[in-house]
Amino acid sequence: MRVFKSSLIISFSLFFLTANAQNSDQFSGKIVDETNQSMPYVSLKIGSSISSMTNPDGDFSLRIPVGTTGQITVSCIGYQTLYIPIQQLSNPVTIKMKSAVSQLQEVKISALNGEAIIRKAVHNITQNYPVTAFESTGFYREIAKIDENYLSFAEASLQILNPGYQHNKEKDRIIINKERNLKRVGDRAVDNPFHAAVKGVPYVVLANDLLKNPGSIFGERYISKYNYTISGYTAVDGEEAYIIKFDQKTGINEALYQGSVIVIKKSFAIASIEISYSDKGRRFAKSDIAFLQRPLLMLLGYHFQKTNEMLSLRYTMNGDKWYPYFYKIATTHQVEAKRQKIAGELLVSAELFIRPVPAVKSDFSKKNIMPENYSFQQGVERYTDQYWKEFDYIKPEHTLKDLVDKQAAGKDIN
Known part of the structure; x- marks a missing residue:
């Protein structure tokens, strides 16, 4: 059995619009790492029904209904998860993520390989x-x-x-x-x-x-x-x-x-x-x-x-x-x-x-x-x-x- 049933191509980016926050339900920005390098495919969520992710250039856009409160959860494998109150963010915004590898506890392997x-x-x-x-x-x-x-x-x-x-x-x-x-x-x-x-x-x-x-x-x-x-x-x-x-x-x-x-x-x-x-x-x-x-x-x-x-x-x-x-x-x-x-x-x-x-x-x-x-x-x-x-x-x-x-x-x- 092959992994691919047929072959294809796609270029996926992310939800992104530019507008003033007070007049629009679109929130946009960029996510970078500690060295200011763009981070692709980072997940952004508000609750369970609003979500997006960054494109290959680290850009994102999130559709947020006017009046929504709470926080944006920003997560990526190998990085600290961020919880950012919506009201504290400008539009557009640059979000910097920090590596989480140094926080990991030592894992001891026994019978598992x-x-x-x-x-x-x-x-x-x-x-x-x-x-x-x-x-x-x-x-x-x-x-x-x-x-x-x-x-x-x-x-x-x-x-x-x-x-x-x-x-x-x-x-x-x-x-x-x-x-x-x-x-x-x-x-x-x-x-x-x-x-x-x-x-x-x-x-x-x-x-x-x-x-x-x-x-x-x-x-x-x-x-x-x-x-x-x-x-x-x-x-x-x-x-x-x-x-x-x-x-x-x-x-x-x-x-x-x-x-x-x-x-x-x-x-x-x-x-x-x-x-x-x-x-x-x-x-x-x-x-x-x-x-x-x-x-x-x-x-x-x-x-x-x-x-x-x-x-x-x-x-x-x-x-x-x-x-x-x-x-x-x-x-x-x-x-x-x-x-x-x-x-x-x-x-x-x-x-x-x-x-x-x-x-x-x-x-x-x-x-x-x-x-x-x-x-x-x-x-x-x-x-x-x-x-x-x-x-x-x-x-x-x-x-x-x-x-x-x-x-x-x-x-x-x-």
């Missing part, structure tokens, strides 16, 4: 994660490009019904709140020389939740194919956690993985997973992007060589259970077509940031569900933040924003 910790974590999944269905709302972005040339750029606001972390084959369900597929990114036209789309990518992202679908990482047939080591300790929301590093064993002729897993010491809950291809098996990698497998493309002279797969998963505590809040998957291929004068790196990636909804409120009947082979089709000419209006959206990272800023000012494309 890296593999034993992973096995215990897998065994405890139904104890640490919700086993009944829950709804989430989130923002999604998928991107495909060859080098700096965009083949596709799609975004969507989604409602998601997760069946829970129990041992069954029920799949996630998705409702589209709003979507768009860009025809231009800044001053560049979106041009797909393959004239084909990767379909059903949000479902692919959700299917790569390794706690529901262990695949070739945590599956029983695969655990013994890796070497696991305890490389250190860190903190997650004040709790001590193991840092488990893993890599495929020498002599296994498969394209398997290397990476790290953060496991809470007390409960053995998995807080994050980061994987990519192992150098030991990279040469066995095969393309698995659906449209790249079409024989017609090979007849036309296209050649694809997969170079990497990447997966990032993060979970957060809500009440007494852990819930997913961030998914990112990406694949890279070297692509060449002499006749079409194409040669470069094909990147396909997708990111999804979600937050749980207190109760299942949406109508997830069959007539409302996004088809599994769906590709986003609501075309718009240019990127503009105003498109989302009442919906939360994800701010593009700086490299994309530079392109957008080149377009004529004042255009509002709906």
Whole structure:
């Protein structure tokens, strides 16, 4: 069983708008570490129903209803959790986080080793994660490009019904709140020389939740194919956690993985997973992007060589259970077509940031569900933040924003 059901690309950033605090419910800023370096994918929460996270450049934006009181909880693995009263913050604001590693107590290991910790974590999944269905709302972005040339750029606001972390084959369900597929990114036209789309990518992202679908990482047939080591300790929301590093064993002729897993010491809950291809098996990698497998493309002279797969998963505590809040998957291929004068790196990636909804409120009947082979089709000419209006959206990272800023000012494309 492969980790990825197909391959993709996305560039995920964060909820970000600029406005005066007294006139708007959008709160924005930047999060940095002790050396003033930007911190990507930091979680921000107000209670259980308002949340966001920073983009790859450390920027964030949080939709806060006027009159909301309380505090913002800012958390990141390996750093002290901050609790900041809303009334004490300006807009925008820079938040500095401090490392929590020095605060960790010494952890003594007895019979546990890296593999034993992973096995215990897998065994405890139904104890640490919700086993009944829950709804989430989130923002999604998928991107495909060859080098700096965009083949596709799609975004969507989604409602998601997760069946829970129990041992069954029920799949996630998705409702589209709003979507768009860009025809231009800044001053560049979106041009797909393959004239084909990767379909059903949000479902692919959700299917790569390794706690529901262990695949070739945590599956029983695969655990013994890796070497696991305890490389250190860190903190997650004040709790001590193991840092488990893993890599495929020498002599296994498969394209398997290397990476790290953060496991809470007390409960053995998995807080994050980061994987990519192992150098030991990279040469066995095969393309698995659906449209790249079409024989017609090979007849036309296209050649694809997969170079990497990447997966990032993060979970957060809500009440007494852990819930997913961030998914990112990406694949890279070297692509060449002499006749079409194409040669470069094909990147396909997708990111999804979600937050749980207190109760299942949406109508997830069959007539409302996004088809599994769906590709986003609501075309718009240019990127503009105003498109989302009442919906939360994800701010593009700086490299994309530079392109957008080149377009004529004042255009509002709906």
